[in-house]
Amino acid sequence: MTDAPLDLKISVQIPDDYVDALESYFYECDPNPWVLIQKTAADPYYLSGYFNQEQECTQAIDALKKNFPGLDLTFDKEKLIATEWQNAYKQYVKPWNDRLLHWIPLWAKDDYSVPEGGIPVYVDAGMAFGTGCHETTQLCASRLLDFYLSNPPKDSITMVDAGCGSGILALSARALGFQSIRGFDNDPDAIQVCHDLLKHNPTLSPIDFSVDDLISGLPEDSIDFLMANIQTNILIPFAEPIIKSLHPSAHLILSGILTKELETLKLHYLETFNHLRPNSTIHIDSREKGEWSDLKIEIIACESKKII
DSSP, X not given: OOOSOEEEEEEEXXXXXXXXXXXXXXXXXXXXXXXXXXXXXXXXXXXXXXXXXXXXXXXHHHHHHHHOTTSOOOOEEEEEEXXXXXXXXXXXXXXXXETTEEEEEGGGTTTOOOOTTOEEEEEOOTTTSOOSXXXXXXXXXXXXXXXXXXXXXXXXXXXXXXXXTTOHHHHHHHHTTOOEEEEEESOHHHHHHHXXXXXXXXXXXXXXXXXXXXXXXXXXXXXXXXXXXXXXXXXXXXXXXXXXTEEEEEEEEEEEEEGGGHHHHHHHHXXXXXXXXXXXXXXXXXXXXXTEEEEEEEEEEOSSOEEO
């Protein structure tokens, strides 16, 4: 018998019609003890939670019942050795890539071969601050790569990863050769994770990570390329400081947006741009991945307002 401390895993099968709503709910949990699992497309979904105290487990279940009163939450319970609990999420996080960038979990570092010309970014933030696998992170990363491939001057572009979580987008920008990069989050633990990940990417030069919010972290007229992977209910009320932080010609990449919320967010940002920058040309584009969307707004300084 081992004397290692034990922790708790709970699981329950989830009807397919609850999956989207649960994903949206969990995306706003910080930190998030829950994992939705479907082994193959033919298998049912299971909801699993990992806890190191019974009280935490009870509180999380009570919160779920309050938000989803029609859902059967009769969980199976299982004790885990602490190391099993800490590493349980790893089986669901795999290396992924977009064109030349390759995001590789640390535990897969020795088994993953980066192709010639590929650029690795090593990640491991656990379940709490983002592994990089979420669709919203991938949407932002794809926009970053688009911008990189347009050959901007990498030494003079000011980039910011707002609400950076584990800092994966900022790390990716540094890996691509951009020099002026900041990342900030209002959670000090997230910033510690960013610094830890930098240590696991020793070929990358330091990045300015700080504890800030969407006011203190966004000085006016200071940013060329802003990525904000933050849920819609935060992006909307902070539209004004986000837009004011941009240079007269800039790129704004917003994600964390459920597709069903995209039109509302888009209209709000258009209205705010019209108020704050009535004489700018604005190019708007959006993409979808799963149930999530992004919104890219490219601002082009000019004398007459135009929306493309």
